Amino acid sequence: MRNLFVGLLVMCLFVLGFGVITVGAQEVTWTCPEGFEGQELNIFNWATYIDEEAIPRFEELCGVTINYTTYSSNEEMIARLRQGNPGFDIVVPSGAVIPVMVADGLLEELDGQDLPNFVHVAEQFVDPDYDPGNTYTVPYQWGTVGIAYNKNAVGDAELTSWEDVFNYDGNVAWLEDQRAMLGVALQILGFDPNTHNLDEIEQARDFLLENGDNVVRIAEDDGQEMLLAGEADVIVEYNGDVFQIIFECECDDYAFITPEEGTNVWVDNLAIPTGAQNPELARVFIDYMLDPVVGAANSNYIAYASPNQTAIDEGLIDEELLTNPFIYPTEEELEKMFFILEDPDTEQLYSDAWDELSVLIGG
Amino acid sequence: MVSTIETRPKKKTHGLLLALPGIFWLVFFFMLPLIIILALSIMTPSRGGIGGDVPLTLDNYDDAFGGVYFRVIEQSLITALTTTVICLIIGYPLAFFIATQKRPFMKQMGLFLVILPFWTNFLVRTYAMRTILGQQGPINAVLLNLGLIDEPVRMLNTQYAVIAGLVYGFLPFMVLPIYATVEKFNFSLVEAAHDLGANDWHAFRRVILPLTLPGVVAGVLLVFIPSIGAFVTPDLLGGTDGFMLGNLIQRQFRGSGGNWPRGSAISIVMMVLVSASVFIYLRWGERED
Amino acid sequence: MAQQTLTQKTTHPPATFNHSKIQRDLFIRRVGKVGLLINPLVSYFFLWAPIVVLIIFSFNDAGGVTQWRGFTTKWYTNIFNNALTAGSGSASFTTELLLQSVKNSMIVSISATVISTIIGTMLALSLARGRYPGKDYLDTILYLPVVIPEITQGISLLVFFNILFRWLEPVGINLRPGFGTIIIAHVAFNISFVTIVVRARLADMNPRLEEAARDLGANEWQTFWRITFPLIAPGILAGALLAFTLSLDDFVVTFFTTGIGNDTLTIFVYGMLKQRVPPEINAISTIMLLVSTILVGLSLMLQGRSVNQSRIKQ
Helix, strand or coil, X not given: CHHHHHHHXXXXXXXXXXXXXEECCEECCCCCCCCCCCCEEEEXXXXXXXXXXXXXXXXXXXXXXXXXXXXXXXXXXXXXXXXXXXXXXXXXXXXXXXXXXXXXXXXXXXXXXHCHHHHHECHHHCCCCCCHHHCCEEEEEEEEEEEEEEHHHHCCCCCCCHXXXXXXXXXXXXECCHHHHHHHHHHHCCCCCCCCCHHHHHHHHHHHHHCCCCEEEEECCCHHHHHHHCCCCEEEEEHHHHHXXXXXXXXXXXXXXXXXXXXXXXXXXXXXXXXXXCHHHHHHHHHHHHCHHHHHHHHXXXXXXXXXXXXXXXXXXXXXXXXXXXXXXXXXHHHCCECCCCCCCCHHHHHHHHHHHHHHCCC | CXXXXXXXXXXXXXXXXXXHHHHHHHHHHHHHXXXXXXHHCCCEECHHHXXXXXXXXXXXXXXXXXXCHHHHHHHHHHHHHHHHHHHHHHHHHHHHHHHCXXXXXXXXXXXXXXXXXXXXXXXXXXXXXXXXXXXXXXXXXXXXXXXXXXXXXXXCCCHHHHHHHXXXXXXXXXXXXXXXXXXXXXXXXXXXXXXXXXCHHHHHHHHHHHHHHHHHHHHHHHHHHHXXXXXXXXXXXXXXXXXXXXXXXXXXXXXXXXXXHHHHHHHHHHHHHXXXXXXXXXXXXXXXX | CHHHHHHHHCCCCCCCCCHHHHHHHHHHHHHHHHHHHHHHXXXXXXXHHHHHHHHHHCCECCCCCCCCCCECCHHHHHHHHHHHHCCCCCCCXXXXXXXXXXXXXXXXXXXXXXXXXXXXXXXXXXXXXXXXXXXXXXXXXXXXXXXXXXXXXHHHHHHHHHHHHHHHCCCCCCCCCCHHHHHHHHHHHHHHXXXXXXXXXXXXXXXXXXXXXXXXXXXXXXXXXXXXXXXXXXXXXHHHHHHHHHHHHCXXXXXXXXXXXXXXXXXXXXXXXXXXXXXXXXXXHHHHHHHHHHHHHHHHHHHHHHHHHHHHXX
């Protein structure tokens, strides 16, 4: 009698597990391969960078436990891995740093194109320069670095450029993304944002220092919270993070713009670090995130641009996001933006320049 | 085990066995790591900055003292000293007040009220501080409502916020040792001073202060040491102008800097600063004796 | 006591009578008195204001700490519900992580307290009663954890474990940072504090009591458990309490020695401060404050009683 009861309960859970999981109107049809029940997966991702539902759903579908840890810059993540991977199975590096990570042996081969859901990846993200053949990575989201401001605080001054940020009379927060910030300065000064020339890097540092008197904080990927709390009127942030608060507050207080001078555009990727404890389950998770329904729900939640062509074609991505030129910039806008490519030989030059800037700025 | 504490005059050593686990722990998990840091500080950073290599070099110390990083040493010293002085100014009268309460219950309550806030989590307290100092926090709200200011004042993300946070965090370390010395103080000495014509100020300067000085010095050290090495408080409350040694070191190990030898050298410099202050304390103690 | 002596003083006229001097002295006294009254008020306000804000906002409907939007107890019910349904799908993800971190904090603090109290007490006994070469050096080393900044301890342990684990890897021993490393690190700084507190208690103890016990025929084991231990027990308890507090409150050393999936409360809150603080934090802090108030109150009562008892015994 008791066994029967337990059996019924298990069946109920089974039905619940496979039938009821939907995202908005869409049903999640992705099924977990068997044999992972009871296992653990350690994810190391950027802060505010995943759909809150995505993790418990995966835990339920596969019967696994996820340990979720966040970081706020590529450099922080790489520093952690270089000290010896403490057990992370998944990391989310930007394309810019992948050659360095591969050269340092920090990533495990993934053969991304073999994943069942890789077919959904948009053409321009297949076989990227930073990872030929998708040997180590598959694309996760892409986006830009831009400027957000509190409309009430800046008054009539409509900000459109980096120069406006530099000249703003009030509290400004920059972004703890050394290559993007130095890249912006290099671009404005007319240099290559990926220059190997120490003199140019130092000029960029000095340029930022000269223009950084109004900076109250270099925010570690949490500038949007400073904007919300009124601690800064103008912030430099990743576009999606800003749109998360714009959509959440349902108000007309905040604006995001892509600066006239151009800015940094990036692609973040899912990868398996060397020393991962459970690379098989990591592969399953990566495939799960590539599923159009799951991927679309994720992009809709975190307000970044999706590299998932199927999700876009099937109308799974919110129209509001797709038509937003700050989330999906036009070709013309993209022309003005720069990609970063970290080089092992110049890595230290940039991080020294940024370290010095962090010390000297303000005060 | 316990037998070893027994007095056995014939044996040269006794009680050593009891100390062994403690010695092992302190040597292995305290001294050895510090020695490794010392060694790292004179090495060349290996690729990516994680770890050190030959050749040996003093460049890291050159980095720490020369150029931009010296500013951080300077700023940390100023912040830590200011914090210590404010703690002393607030803490001494407070400790005096508690220790001179007549009823034991009031004494205990006085101490209780100083210590109890510290039973909430340190990070949560810092977070509460952040709320209070914020642009939309209660201080600004009160000032705005009173019409004293027209727009919120920026208190968060400044060096002042860091000092406020440090004072808040370390005030009990100042109060407790001073309390202990004032409590033991024999107030008939004050009476004697008054009989000899001293007023309250002179009695305080010449009698009370010198005799409670050990507590003051202990309090100063207990506040100064954690202040100079602070990392969370400047990280969460200070913005660009609250940057301290702790932040610099953190960047070299966990943040974006990634340069172990440099971080080690800066740590060693900080340890030297702390040791110097302890040394001065010990010398002072000798002179007092 | 001070006021008592000060008021008595006025009955003794100073040797030289000078009107303006008395005026001045009275002024000084008034300033001193007012100062001694205002300072504690301001200080207590300063110490308690953040705590009070925290408690008030734990009942705030708005969730944030910036605006008040009406009274609610939902954050408390959230915590209790999540505590009851932990692990099931109905619990909110963040609240579950929060509760998990409280649990992790307890695991770390309790383990570190037990280990460091045992080792520290042994060390204190050895230092107070033993005689062996190098004891003075040991004494100096003992004070190192007290005077060396936490961040130096943190990074040195980070580097140490890193190197150790890297050396052990080729031998086939695969270790990762986790509860083990955090607890080892906490014990490393706790031992000193426990030892110092217990030794102070031992120094206050009359050694003749132990001698007397032995004269009466007790062996060492009996002497320790019947005489020494009961007398230093309050010291051991105080040391353990201090160790527990330090451990529970530690952020810096934990930050540099933690692994994955064992975030303590401090680490969790730090992470949240970099994103968005869940409103349950206020509620859980209020609960923790309440619990610790009760614990501290109880321990004060116990201590008061044992102090009285030991006075009677002596």
